[in-house]
Amino acid sequence: MTVLNPSKAAATTSMDDPDLAGPLIFCLGFGSLLLLSGKIHFGYIYGVGLIGTAAMYTLLNLMSVNGVSASVTVSVLGYCMLPMCFLASCSALLSLKGTLGIILCGITVFWAAFSSSKLFVSVLAMYDQQPLVAYPCAILYGIFAVLTVF
Numbered sequence: 716m717t718v719l720n721p722s723k724a725a726a727t728t729s730m731d732d733p734d735l736a737g738p739l740i741f742c743l744g745f746g747s748l749l750l751l752s753g754k755i756h757f758g759y760i761y762g763v764g765l766i767g768t769a770a771m772y773t774l775l776n777l778m779s780v781n782g783v784s785a786s787v788t789v790s791v792l793g794y795c796m797l798p799m800c801f802l803a804s805c806s807a808l809l810s811l812k813g814t815l816g817i818i819l820c821g822i823t824v825f826w827a828a829f830s831s832s833k834l835f836v837s838v839l840a841m842y843d844q845q846p847l848v849a850y851p852c853a854i855l856y857g858i859f860a861v862l863t864v865f
Contacts (some may be wrong), residue, residue: 718797718830724837733786738793745796748803749863756862763862767855768792774851779839787838792855795831798823799859811864820860828853 742764746757772788802823805811811819832849836842 733790741796751807791834798827827856
């Protein structure tokens with residue numbers, strides 16, 4: 716629910732038992748929705764997801780005192796793919812290469828980056844560092860948005 720409503724406070728115990736099936740389903744759904752618009756990017760999705768998750772795992776462990784597990788990193792980044800699934804469904808219905816596409820991409824990248832950074836910050840108790848966590852998240856979700864548009 717934190718992904719759907721990022722303005723609500725995230726529970727610090729939400730990542731005590733990370734789930735890996737949901738992120739896999741969201742990535743498959745993202746690829747399937749892109750397939751509806753004629754884009755076969757399954758390899759890119761998993762490649763960018765794997766490299767992005769490894770980079771975020773490394774970055775978060777360098778930034779935080781407590782550290783984070785790889786399963787929590789995969790879970791948070793995967794569940795925050797939900798806005799990208801919404802963008803891919805819009806891509807199946809209309810072209811995102813105009814002004815509306817730029818606006819939709821910006822909104823979904825901001826939504827996904829804000830949600831994931833808020834979850835990471837609440838789990839790792841790094842409340843003053845949310846913009847520092849949101850920036851690499853926005854880059855990662857921006858790559859997924861570029862895959863959606865082109």
